[in-house]
Amino acid sequence: MTHEQIIRDMFATFTNFDADLDALLGFMTPDYRQCVDGHEMTLSAFQTHTRALRANLSRLEIDIQHIVCEGDKAATVHLARVTRLSGEESLIKVVAFYQFREGRICLVDELTHLLKGTEKDQDLGALQ
Numbered sequence: 001m002t003h004e005q006i007i008r009d010m011f012a013t014f015t016n017f018d019a020d021l022d023a024l025l026g027f028m029t030p031d032y033r034q035c036v037d038g039h040e041m042t043l044s045a046f047q048t049h050t051r052a053l054r055a056n057l058s059r060l061e062i063d064i065q066h067i068v069c070e071g072d073k074a075a076t077v078h079l080a081r082v083t084r085l086s087g088e089e090s091l092i093k094v095v096a097f098y099q100f101r102e103g104r105i106c107l108v109d110e111l112t113h114l115l116k117g118t119e120k121d122q123d124l125g126a127l128q
Helices: 004-015 021-025 041-057 121-128
Strands: 030-034 039-040 057-069 073-084 089-101 106-118
Touching: 004 021, 004 057, 004 073, 004 089, 004 106, 021 041, 039 041, 039 073, 041 057
Parallel strands: 030 106
Antiparallel strands: 030 039, 057 073, 073 089, 089 106
16 A cells, blocks of 8 residues: 555545544554644554544544655645634644554654634544
């Protein structure tokens, strides 16, 4: 499977709130690290983050605008469309760098920019 397909499949699983969390974690290495706007997460913290999103959102859509893959690295520019349980909607632009090891994601480094929404949405990428 190509790194592009891994990213696309991971996002499809991440945004499917009915998907089993173990299926999502299968895309990551046990020593996975994610840095979002300076906040670092381990694999365990990413699990907590995913549960928090599922508890606070009714919908999450990821629209990949650009993707580039080279060797064991990839980068995306994508839009995250978020709908809270209250019905409030947000739009967040994300620039992300990925590193792979043995067909799994071991590192994600992201910067986010809130395009639409309230100030509280600025920290959705690292919500715990």
